[in-house]
Amino acid sequence: MQDILFDFISKYISLTEDEKDAITSLNIFHSVKKGTILLKEGQLSQASYFVLKGCIRVHYIKDGEEKTTAFYTEMDALTPHCVIHKTPSDYFISCVEDSILLVSSSDMEVEMNSKFPKFEMMCRMLSEELLAKQQMDFDEFKTSSPEQRYLNLLQRRPDLIRRVPQHQLASYLGIKPQSLSRLRARIVEKDKR
Amino acid sequence: MQDILFDFISKYISLTEDEKDAITSLNIFHSVKKGTILLKEGQLSQASYFVLKGCIRVHYIKDGEEKTTAFYTEMDALTPHCVIHKTPSDYFISCVEDSILLVSSSDMEVEMNSKFPKFEMMCRMLSEELLAKQQMDFDEFKTSSPEQRYLNLLQRRPDLIRRVPQHQLASYLGIKPQSLSRLRARIVEKDKR
DNA sequence: ATCATTTCTTAACTTAAGTGAACGAGCCGG
DNA sequence: CCGGCTCGTTCACTTAAGTTAAGAAATGAT
Numbered sequence: 001m002q003d004i005l006f007d008f009i010s011k012y013i014s015l016t017e018d019e020k021d022a023i024t025s026l027n028i029f030h031s032v033k034k035g036t037i038l039l040k041e042g043q044l045s046q047a048s049y050f051v052l053k054g055c056i057r058v059h060y061i062k063d064g065e066e067k068t069t070a071f072y073t074e075m076d077a078l079t080p081h082c083v084i085h086k087t088p089s090d091y092f093i094s095c096v097e098d099s100i101l102l103v104s105s106s107d108m109e110v111e112m113n114s115k116f117p118k119f120e121m122m123c124r125m126l127s128e129e130l131l132a133k134q135q136m137d138f139d140e141f142k143t144s145s146p147e148q149r150y151l152n153l154l155q156r157r158p159d160l161i162r163r164v165p166q167h168q169l170a171s172y173l174g175i176k177p178q179s180l181s182r183l184r185a186r187i188v189e190k191d192k193r
Numbered sequence: 194m195q196d197i198l199f200d201f202i203s204k205y206i207s208l209t210e211d212e213k214d215a216i217t218s219l220n221i222f223h224s225v226k227k228g229t230i231l232l233k234e235g236q237l238s239q240a241s242y243f244v245l246k247g248c249i250r251v252h253y254i255k256d257g258e259e260k261t262t263a264f265y266t267e268m269d270a271l272t273p274h275c276v277i278h279k280t281p282s283d284y285f286i287s288c289v290e291d292s293i294l295l296v297s298s299s300d301m302e303v304e305m306n307s308k309f310p311k312f313e314m315m316c317r318m319l320s321e322e323l324l325a326k327q328q329m330d331f332d333e334f335k336t337s338s339p340e341q342r343y344l345n346l347l348q349r350r351p352d353l354i355r356r357v358p359q360h361q362l363a364s365y366l367g368i369k370p371q372s373l374s375r376l377r378a379r380i381v382e383k384d385k386r
Numbered sequence: 387a388t389c390a391t392t393t394c395t396t397a398a399c400t401t402a403a404g405t406g407a408a409c410g411a412g413c414c415g416g
Numbered sequence: 417c418c419g420g421c422t423c424g425t426t427c428a429c430t431t432a433a434g435t436t437a438a439g440a441a442a443t444g445a446t
Contacts, residue, residue, distance in 0.1 A: 062336055069332040084325040117310055121319055127320035132277040134324065138331045139262040142367045143255055166394060174335045178442050180262070181395050359424060372403050374425050
């Protein structure tokens with residue numbers, strides 16, 4: 001399990017054995033059962049997540065309805081808004097599948113960053129990369145219709161469509177579950193012709 | 194002009210006079226005329242931007258149509274996707290108004306980061322903050338109707354609606370200019386009652 | 387295995403956004 | 417000052433998403 005993490009880190013910086021030990025000794029690997037709620041609306045939290053295996057999701061409760069806005073799967077990192085801004089969370093984070101997560105606290109990160117400047121650099125690179133990636137995703141969302149967004153998801157993350165309940169996918173695409181059903185039927189109809 | 198920048202930086206780190214001088218000597222302030230194109234689709238670029246005064250925008254040409262996805266105004270920072278990933282740009286960046294920009298190259302940033310660890314920390318904090326902020330914006334976009342998005346923009350960035358052409362605003366809201374016109378008329382109609 | 391609950395799909399109807407076209411207003415450029 | 421553009425609005429019509437409701441399918445718990 002550690003190796004997956006070190007492989008990931010090696011894309012950004014190279015670690016000495018000492019540094020690897022420092023990370024290992026933090027004891028940050030957690031097994032989490034499907035359905036577990038990691039963060040509740042209104043809660044203050046210190047925890048950031050990195051998905052080694054499984055899937056977690058972010059959702060809001062708005063007008064009494066569940067609105068899913070993000071899924072994080074293998075090799076995805078998530079630092080909740082409330083950790084950065086130290087305000088109560090607007091949303092929930094929960095486990096879609098049994099998962100293995102790396103959970104770190106801001107305190108831990110501050111310590112690691114000051115102890116190993118390399119680590120700070122990795123965090124910067126990672127944040128910059130995620131920011132750029134998310135900008136692209138947002139742009140694509142804005143400039144596409146729900147149908148295009150679904151077809152795009154089918155191309156880019158086909159696993160998600162199988163792993164995740166339809167009604168959660170629907171709000172992820174910015175539509176209602178009924179519209180997603182209809183849209184899929186429409187696509188099948190088109191394919192036939 | 195420098196002072197605005199130093200005020201901004203002071204929110205993250207404190208600078209010595211030497212460090213301030215190092216920044217000043219980089220000569221990074223640029224006046225840019227309305228309409229100037231800073232980055233073209235297909236182009237490779239090294240430049241990141243920070244808006245001291247004015248407004249710049251990101252837009253795509255998709256199916257022959259201009260699709261605006263972002264506006265950056267005073268105190269906003271923009272590192273284009275192509276700078277991070279070193280691939281040709283998918284989009285354009287242009288000046289909506291006469292603006293004063295801080296323009297930095299990745300080389301400069303690498304140098305500053307290695308010379309002043311504090312600077313690296315600021316970049317990390319800034320990226321993390323922007324990432325969290327953009328996540329919120331994206332979530333709000335996904336969970337709102339075009340009308341709600343417009344009303345929200347009216348609250349949060351009322352200046353944008355005045356500063357920016359309607360057809361650019363429309364695609365920023367994920368709709369066509371005609372729909373924005375109609376939507377506004379609808380809101381006025383509701384207000385009367 | 388059974389029952390209850392949740393999830394997914396379908397359908398009919400409503401509402402809002404997309405499309406194509408036309409018009410007037412404002413804005414350069416000559 | 418005029419003519420050509422772009423821009424914003426409006427309208428009629430089309431298309432797709434929201435809404436409400438019902439039933440089928442899958443899931444989970446006992």
